[in-house]
Amino acid sequence: MLLDKSWWKYLLGIWMTAVILGAFLYAPPAKGLGETARIIFFHVPTAWLATLAFLISAIGSLQYLRTQQKKYDIWAYSAAQIGLIFAILATVTGSIWAKKIWQSYWNWDPRETSIFILLLIYAAYFALRSAIDVEEQKAKLSAVYSIIAFVTVPFFIFIIPRVYESLHPDPLINPEGEIKMDGRMLQVFINSLLSFTLLFFWMLQLKIKTLLIQQHIEQTHHR
Amino acid sequence: MKKLSLIHSAYIVFLKDLHVEFRSRYAVNAIFLFAITTLTAISFSMGPIRLRSEILAPLLWIILFFSSMSGLAHIFVREEEQQTADTLRLLTSPNVVFLGKWFFNMVLLFSLEILIVPVFLAMMGAVVGSPGPFIVVIFIGSLGLASVATLIAAIISQASAKGALFAVLAFPISLPVLISGIHGTQLSMNGGTFSEGMPDLQVLFSFSIVILTLSLLLFEFIWRK
Numbered sequence: 001m002l003l004d005k006s007w008w009k010y011l012l013g014i015w016m017t018a019v020i021l022g023a024f025l026y027a028p029p030a031k032g033l034g035e036t037a038r039i040i041f042f043h044v045p046t047a048w049l050a051t052l053a054f055l056i057s058a059i060g061s062l063q064y065l066r067t068q069q070k071k072y073d074i075w076a077y078s079a080a081q082i083g084l085i086f087a088i089l090a091t092v093t094g095s096i097w098a099k100k101i102w103q104s105y106w107n108w109d110p111r112e113t114s115i116f117i118l119l120l121i122y123a124a125y126f127a128l129r130s131a132i133d134v135e136e137q138k139a140k141l142s143a144v145y146s147i148i149a150f151v152t153v154p155f156f157i158f159i160i161p162r163v164y165e166s167l168h169p170d171p172l173i174n175p176e177g178e179i180k181m182d183g184r185m186l187q188v189f190i191n192s193l194l195s196f197t198l199l200f201f202w203m204l205q206l207k208i209k210t211l212l213i214q215q216h217i218e219q220t221h222h223r
Numbered sequence: 224m225k226k227l228s229l230i231h232s233a234y235i236v237f238l239k240d241l242h243v244e245f246r247s248r249y250a251v252n253a254i255f256l257f258a259i260t261t262l263t264a265i266s267f268s269m270g271p272i273r274l275r276s277e278i279l280a281p282l283l284w285i286i287l288f289f290s291s292m293s294g295l296a297h298i299f300v301r302e303e304e305q306q307t308a309d310t311l312r313l314l315t316s317p318n319v320v321f322l323g324k325w326f327f328n329m330v331l332l333f334s335l336e337i338l339i340v341p342v343f344l345a346m347m348g349a350v351v352g353s354p355g356p357f358i359v360v361i362f363i364g365s366l367g368l369a370s371v372a373t374l375i376a377a378i379i380s381q382a383s384a385k386g387a388l389f390a391v392l393a394f395p396i397s398l399p400v401l402i403s404g405i406h407g408t409q410l411s412m413n414g415g416t417f418s419e420g421m422p423d424l425q426v427l428f429s430f431s432i433v434i435l436t437l438s439l440l441l442f443e444f445i446w447r448k
Binding site: 065117120121123124127128131132133137140141143144145147148149151152155156158159160163 | 379382383384392394395396399402406430433441
């Protein structure tokens with residue numbers, strides 16, 4: 001059974017279990033933030049995947065406009081759907097942590113603002129798709145919208161820190177270019193990031209496969 | 224027949240839209256009445272209270288944003304509803320159509336601002352510390368707003384539930400304009416100079432250019448069936 005090509009899925013299950021156990025039992029609490037810092041092992045991967053999914057969706061959209069092949073629209077749509085799940089998870093985990101540390105679930109910190117804009121863009125993307133009936137039009141217009149949204153993102157990176165002040169702990173790659181993490185924390189963190197990314201690609205693959213099968217059934221049904 | 228230049232053809236599309244608009248006055252009525260209604264609602268609810276620029280600047284941009292949302296989509300929606308879009312598709316190139324309609328929306332938004340901004344300042348009893356930067360921020364900000372609105376209008380004109388969808392789609396894209404516009408307006412109301420407001424102006428200007436370039440690249444995909 002393990003020689004079957006889905007062996008990595010079993011491995012992923014074991015790997016993620018180890019990451020969860022490691023996050024609570026192996027990694028030491030962080031200096032200053034204490035036990036609450038453990039959320040980093042789940043919060044940062046979800047935020048990273050929300051961004052990665054957005055990127056994949058934009059690339060899929062661009063490819064769709066270039067080639068007009070239906071499969072790229074399915075790529076873009078699937079990545080956006082899974083990205084939305086991770087964006088919601090990142091928002092919720094971040095918000096819970098903010099309540100503990102800053103005594104407020106929401107206070108328009110730059111990072112909260114950015115993830116909120118990402119959620120708005122995803123929501124608008126799905127609202128647009130649901131409002132168009134013709135398949136080609138739906139694919140084409142949502143691809144255009146996805147690209148417009150993607151191009152505005154660099155502006156936010158420049159504007160938001162200028163207007164709002166941040167209390168958010170430094171990201172892993174901070175301006176000083178040093179990693180302020182304990183060795184054991186870093187081990188768990190990197191493992192978490194990698195295993196979550198693998199999980200994401202598995203989910204994406206499943207979603208794309210489901211949509212392709214669905215499309216195939218519809219085509220044969222219409223004949 | 225003489226071949227017309229891009230700008231000249233776009234100007235003809237603009238003139239055509241101006242004529243059609245003054246037959247029904249739909250967009251003009253929508254955008255002006257919406258702005259005046261919102262302004263009155265704010266002024267009524269505030270009564271004699273004098274607001275600070277931290278509140279006045281966002282209020283002004285909220286009025287401008289939602290007024291644009293009520294009127295600027297009409298330029299493309301009308302073409303689809305009256306089934307004149309196909310004729311336009313046959314007659315001229317996508318870029319000509321986009322530029323003509325973009326110019327029309329700009330003129331509409333600027334004429335709204337010429338009326339509504341002085342009335343807003345008078346009704347709210349606001350004092351503008353440095354009028355020069357104030358006017359420039361509003362001007363370049365609405366350039367960005369009109370560009371985003373025209374591009375999104377072209378998208379939603381081909382979808383159902385147009386009215387609700389327009390604001391939902393345009394809001395995340397126009398946020399850079401809103402954030403920088405509010406910041407710049409507030410600075411200039413407090414007497415900030417051009418050099419203090421320069422980062423905001425740079426963002427507003429570069430954003431408008433980026434959206435306009437992107438529109439000219441992508442509009443063909445939206446317009447052609």
